[in-house]
Amino acid sequence: MTDTTASGGPVLAADGTPLKKSLARALRLQKIRALGLIAPLLIFVLVSFIIPIGSMLTRSVNNDIVADTLPLTVEALQTWDADSGELPDEAVYAAFVSDMVTAIEAKQHTRLGTRLNYEQTGMSSLFRKSGRKIKKLDPTTDGPFKETLIGINKSWGDVETWRVLKTHSVRVTNGYFLNAIDMQRTPEGAQAQPEDKQILITLFQRTLVMSMVITVSCIILGYPVAWILANLPARTANMLMILVLLPFWTSLLVRTSAWKVMLQQQGVINEVLVWIGLVADDARLVMINNQFGTIVAMTHILLPFMILPMYSVMQTIQPTYLRAAKSMGATNWTAFWRVYFPLSVPGIGAGSILVFILAIGYYITPEIVGGTKGVFISNRIAYHISSSLNWGLAAALGTILLAVVLILYWAYDKIVGIDNVKLG
């Protein structure tokens, strides 16, 4: 502003307003129009993507249920020393009965029991059964409650019950994340789960390793196909492209089940091998319900995601480069490896990212053909979402998976460079 006044008054537009102002208004209008155009998409992304992810992230640490259901108890437990080995005093029991009567009224006590049962087996029925009896108590007149409660269920006389309650009474907990990496929250801090319950770390590792194997097999199988497609005359290439796209038009379940028919011991492949005498009838190959089955089925399902970006990148590579290399004395292999391959790397990069990220979150195919050794971490997430209803743990597992993908993406950017990825 000072600049313009110093050089003798602002420059005016045709309608007399300062040019700067008029320009800013025009730009603002343009921006608003642009925003209006993308608004539907923006709102859609916000509603269907950002909010669910945000909600998942909060769920993985949110533990309001204990403090909300038993507010007085949680407060009374503050002064109790969990390591003393002694039961809390009457004040805690009285607060607990008072909380429970309110909770039973609102039918919240069994929900809390389910929540605590994830941490300590038996909590579910303890809350359900005790609830029926506590309902009949009057918090103001029926005290003292310590004896009464222990009479209702002897678990209320067990220090461990109160320790679990106190440990998990915080509103923001790291408990789910600890569970997600085979550890648990205890009064003494984070500790490893008993060995016979450790499974999630194994599954994370397996998911990553198998997703990489699937990605590599997609590259190996997809590269020659993309190369042929890119080098055929357009008419033939389009015909063949339909074959690549065909799997997209078939239901995922149908494709996976088809692999079952192919690979099982009484399946097509084994029957043929036995018929031509390569395999003895009593020694049929086990090709499904294991890692092999998962890798085969998922490679097949994800292959188009590899071929398409590779194909579109290869199409842009001029055949003249190869001819030029050969004319200067390169062998076929040198021409390919030194000239063609480096030019096709962006396609491999794009395809790999697509396939790897899709593979890491797959669960239907591993569930059907994976048996016990071929299942992924997503199968556990699905289990906790729909069967055990431990949504906190499912959210923590999902968050970790998201973090792993972001870290790998970052590493990829550092090593290969994200600019070096092309979809065509």
Add this chain to the structure above:
Amino acid sequence: MKLTKLTALAATTALCAPMAFAEDMANEMTIVSWGGAYSKSQLKAYHEPYSEKTGVTILNDDSSAEAVAKLRAMNEAGNVTWDVVDVVAADAMRLCDEGLAMEIDADNQLAAAPDGTPASEDFGDLLVSECFIPQIVYSTTFGYRTDLVGDNAPTSVCAIFDTEAYPGKRSLEKRPINNMEWALICDGVAKDEVYEVLETSEGQDRALAKLNTIKDNVIWWSAGADTPQLLADGEVVMGSTYNGRLFSVIEEQKQPVAMLWDAQVFDLDGWIIPAGLSPERQARALDYIMFATDTQRLADQAKYISYGPARASSAPLVGQHAELGIDMAPHMPTDPENAKNTFLYNYEFWADYRDDIDAKFQAWLAK
């Protein structure tokens, strides 16, 4: 035209005194069930007669497998779109615990038996939760390939652990429930002590150790249709699944498969009504339940699928299969011939130990 409609309406209102409040009920409802042959049996036995009687439009949703998770999500979103949901008893208990299903007063909200026995007595012990209206008794049991076992047809559930006499694969469900119990029974634990043993860590290890003896010979299933398919393909020599699925393999598809009823595990399936429905929808749901779980309707369902009706008073009314024309009684899990040795699934136990034992079981599987 208008006049006829009006008269007809007046006539219906006058005739149907018990349905005096019909105008306060929703005239469309969504019923959730398992799909496939099971939903078909409900359609024939319950939905069609009910629609005919009341003119209500019934929408079907085959989401029972994820019912608990979906109801919880609907409840959180504050928009429950289901009116009546078919779930297994264990899920009904959890829905009740979570406050997602409404409590039912059996004697006042369910029909009495034709002889006047109140519903609570007619259903008896099967009313395992305040929110649960039992519909059928089904069992998880074994089927085996008759052509693969030779003359040595298995008669005991422990045949699954006998890989010498019955070589080949067997299929078991990919979860601890039932498998742990069978393993202990075959490891010499008395039937009525199974859950006491399974409460302890040593007992759980013992069950897993027994399962470990056949681990390499097991194909683990997660969908009820898997075992019938595996049996039909000859992939497994024997396998566990729901008895109705085996009925269809044996009687409808005529595969060389036979039932092994020994130590079959009884379980219940039935209805719940979601909590928090609007008064009209709730009234409609209750009216439907009153109709669909009366003695005759439960017996009717057995014409289409081999699951036993949950009411004592329905059992004598079970007739013949609607299409095959065979007697259904011998195919019911509750038939005395089949129920010589049965095992009662303990809901309370699994409600408590499910998370713990499942973690161990899955860790063992992944090893």
